[in-house]
Amino acid sequence: MPIVSVQDVKKTYASGFEALKGVSLDIEEGEILALLGPNGAGKTTLISSICGITRPSSGRILVGGHDVVSDYRNARRLIGLVPQELNLEPFAPVGPAVAFSRGLFGMRRDPDKVEQVLRQLSLWEKRKSRMRELSGGMKRRVLIAKALAHEPRVLFLDEPTAGVDVELRRDMWNVVAELKKQGVTIILTTHYIEEAEAIADRIGVINGGRILLVEDKASLMARMGRKNLSVHLREPVAAVPASLGDYGLELCNGGRTLIYSYDTKSDGTGITRLLSDLQEAGLSMRDLETRQSSLEDIFVDLVKEQA
């Protein structure tokens, strides 16, 4: 049974804006799912609908088998939410704020557990600081600590590294990896493709209120990825020889490199033929190099296709 099951969820706001146009999505226990999408794609609305902040107009959402509307208490107990905005009460101290989140979820006071969470997020030294004294990155950590204080089984991270510097982003990824080890299911939204590439098991692409695809990261990249073959020449050429006109080669590096782009999905990549044609044209090769196109390219292609 999936830990989160979203079934044909639609959401139209009072303004008439249709944020979700029938989203279905199953999330397996223990996985890290990255939801990729441009701004306004419906990522936050989807998360808000699962967590109880917005009410879906239609459809059904189950968390741990509990309906998030009719059985919201049991459903929400399983969920931790880290919102996108740094929503914290400026005058509240860190420690009590984290303990508050635990109590809010109906759990017994447990200073040891709170300490453990604070230490895990390197916040223990800051436990007496007030929120307004913290940097943006620290505030983000506090939000995560608050979400973890009630020991959720599913953690939603809405744009966890938006506006966070590179070092802290790596830290955050480590925290996520650590949580995965503990068996926490993690759903994160992001528009940093490299983030999804770095930490997710599966990737969902959402745009215009629809899920365009959900797929295993590796297979997605293998299936949809384009590769570039760079041929480094011994002697520079002034132009691509006419006999190689069909390959759509790109000449760069002052005529020393030819770039051939091919689709790994197709039956014949054309590499063998290209190499022999290169030889026939009298070009001598110094080196060959291939590069897998990134998720970013895949993503841009997908979103473009849909538009």
Add this chain to the structure above:
Amino acid sequence: MSPTAIWTMYLFEMSRFFRSLVQSLISPVISTSLYFVVFGAAIGRNIDEMDGIPYGAFIVPGLVMLSVMTQSVSNGSFGIYFPKFMGTIYEQLSAPVSFLEIVIAYAGAAATKALLIGSIILLTSTFFVELDIRHPLMAAAFLLLTCISFSLLGFIIGIWAENFEQLQLVPLLVITPLVFLGGSFYSVSLLPGIWHTISLFNPVVYLVSGFRWAFFGTAEVPVGLSLLAIGAFTALCLLVIWRIFQTGWRIRQ
């Protein structure tokens, strides 16, 4: 129903109050003392008695009510408006708690603060006048009910308000006039014909009258009617809040 969650929210709200304890308490005490100096000592010296009660003592229940009502409304509205404004309300909305638990915690905390301030003002007044409360239990009941019902009203205002101006608007335009025209400083029976009749539509009149009765044993309206009025007002607030929760109005889109 989660008692732990209610208690957690309640304590967190109260901790805000205790963080600024001095400000929270000193300003009502100073303003009440000023009322006593102006109305009691300066003007009151030229007023013999009101309804057979020395004027200085007569205004005590009204003053306490004035503070308790305004404090309840402002604490109640700010308490829930602030998380909305800061965006921290996402936590309550995504927690396994119902609206009922949120109301109990927030209105409860607002009522507690108002009750504390009301008690301190009552205590302060004993430095200025001699007080002998005839029906202490009834006085406590009136005070408590007023704190609770006006905190509920404040909660509604806090949910309704979309900016700080609106948050101030209702207390300024509605509560303050009602309280000042509600006989806090005078007996409404002194008002000429039509104004007296109009006053009887002011719910605050019944609260002040009932509270004053608990102090001195004399009332402008029957005490039963006072109890009925505050009961009806509390019920009305609860009804509105119940509707807000049903529809998620201004809270859950």
